[in-house]
Amino acid sequence: MRGAGAVLRRLSRSLGDAGERHFAMMPASPCDPDVMTPSQPVVRFASMCGAAVVAALSLCAVAQAAPPAETVTRCGWFDNPSPGNATLVDRDGEWTVGQQGGHQADGTWPTFPRARWVATGTGSAGYGCACLKVRTRDDAREVTTIVSATVQPLTTCRQDKALRGKEPENPLK
Structure with a gap:
């Protein structure tokens, strides 16, 4: 002491x-x-x-x-098949943006005008082409934050060789 x-x-x-x-x-x-x-x-x-x-x-x-996550731009098909569910399919594969009752990315989803949106059911269900500036968790293939989103013409994704065969299905066709 x-x-x-x-x-x-x-x-x-x-x-x-x-x-x-x-x-x-x-x-x-x-x-x-x-x-x-x-x-x-x-x-x-x-x-x-x-x-x-x-x-x-x-x-x-x-x-x-937790170093600040890198922001990357991912372009591809933004698919919103039902409320709360959304994915982005780009050249690297499928990224979960939102899952009903589960993961939801921070930030605002892209807003598509009718001419750039393919309706696939009732309500707002459908898909479009977009470029999203995002932060991701690569290990879980999740978009954690949408920093910004830019809607693209449907032809942009349809003509992208890396996205051939990846366009979401349209049950209304």
Whole structure:
């Protein structure tokens, strides 16, 4: 306990009179004056320092564990077969944009004018051609964030050799 007392005395000296008041050692009990415990201000100060260290380390860990995701532009078929469900099929394959009751990418889905949208059922179900600037989770093939979206003419996707044979089915044909 002498080591801790020396540290507290040094802190007290650096803080002047206020330090002596706040870093005083108090007897653990009136019956045993040889056992000393820190006073309430010391305990409070130590708790705040500990919390600050934990918070700082947590921020460092988060910053290292999750670097900002790279933004990429993916162009292809944006398929919205039913409410809450959407995929983007590009040259690299199929990416989940939204799944009803599950994953939903942050950001705004593209808004297609009638001339650039193929209706495949009731309501808004259908597909179109679009380029999306996105952040993805490659391991799960999920679009996590749509940064921006640009609607393309249907012929753009139909003429793209990498997308041949990947146009969504239209049950209304």
